Amino acid sequence: MIPETAAFAYTRRAGEYTRLLGAMDATAALDRARVCAWAAELDGVVLDVGCGPGHWTGWLDGLRDAGRLPRVTSVAGVDPAVPFVAHAERQHPHLGFHHAVAEQLPFADGTIGGILAWYSLIHTAPERLDDALAEFARVLTSDGGLCIGFFTGPRIAQFEHAVTPAITWPVEALADRVERAGFAVLSTRTRHDPGARPHGDLVARLR
Template sequence: MGDASAAYAARAEEYTALFGSMDAVHDDDRDLVLRWAAGLTGRVVDAGCGPGHWTDFLARQGLDAEGIDLAEPFLSRARAAYPGVPFRRAALDDVGVPDGGLGGVLAWYSLIHTPPEGVDDVLAELARAVAPGGGLLLGFCRGPRVEPFDHAVATAWFWPVDALAARVERAGFDVVETAERTDPGVRPHGAISARRRAGLSA
C-alpha cells in the first residue's frame, strides 16, 4: 500500500480533477451510500478518503465523519476544500481508533491495491475498529476471478463479489447488500454493504 500511496500522492492533482467531486459519482453509488449510512451512530471513517468528497458527503448527512489517507497531497486538498471536516494520516490496516470505536467505515475503492494475501488483515482491522451493529461499505473493481490488472496509478486487483463477500463475512461482518454494475468505458463495479456482528470474528 505504501507504493500505491506514493503513486497517488504524485498524481493527486490529476486524480482530484477527474474524480474528486460528487458530480463525478454515479447516482446508484450515491443512493447506496445513503442507504448504508442511514441509522449509523458514532464516528464514521472514510478510509482511503483521497480528495475527501465522500467524507464531506457523509458529514452533510449529519454523521460524525472523518477521512483518513496516507497520501499527504490528498489530505492537504481535502482540508482546503472541506475545512469543517477532519482529515488525518492513517492506513487501512491501522485506522488508529480503539476497539469498537467506530460506527462505520466507508472503504470506497480503497482496497483495490491491497494484494489478496493482505485483504484479510485489512478487514480484520476494520472489524476490530467497528462496534457491533456498525457498518462497512466497500466499493471495488469486479471481475470473474481474483486477479491483478494494470491500473493507471498502481497494480490493482479484480474481485468477484461472492469471493470478497466471503472474506467480509469471515472477518466478522454480516453482508446486507451487494451491488454490481457495468457502465460503458469503465471497469465493472462491485459493492458490498455489511454490518458488524457481535462477539469475536470467526
C-alpha cells in the same frame, strides 16, 4: 487500503486525480444513493477510509447536516497520501482527516459506527486484505456497518489501473473474506457501465 508503493503513486498524481475525480459530480448517482441508504442506518462516527481528496467525506457530512443521516454524529477521513489529506483539510477544515493506512487506523477499539471503503481496497494485495478487514472490525462498534466499493470480475486478478496495478474480485470471493473477518454481508450489487470496468459493492454489519 493503498500499500506503500501505491500510496507513492497516488502522492505523485494527487493533483491530477483531484482535478479529474475529486468531486461528487464525477461519481455515479446509483453509488451516491447506495452509500446514502447505507449511512442512514448508522449510529455515531462514520469513517471514510481511503478518502482521497475528501469528496465523499464532505458529501456525507453534508447529508448529516441536512438531517438525512439522523444518527450519525460526525464524519472523518483517513488516507495514506499526504497531498490528499492536505487537500481534504483545506476543503473541509471542520472535519477530521488523518494520514493513515487501513491496516493501522488511529482510532480506539469500538469507536466507529461505520466505515466507507469506496474503491480504497482495490490496490490491496489479496494476502493483505484480511489485515485491513481485521482493523475495520477492531475499530467498529459491536453493530458497526461496512460499505465497500470495488472492481468485480470472474476471478481474483490484477490489472493495469490508471495509477497503479489494482485487483478485481468476484463478489462471492470478497463477500466470503468479509464474512470470515467477522461481518455479516447484508447485500451485494453489481453493474457494468459503458466504458468502465464492472462495478461491485457490498454492505455488511459486524457480527
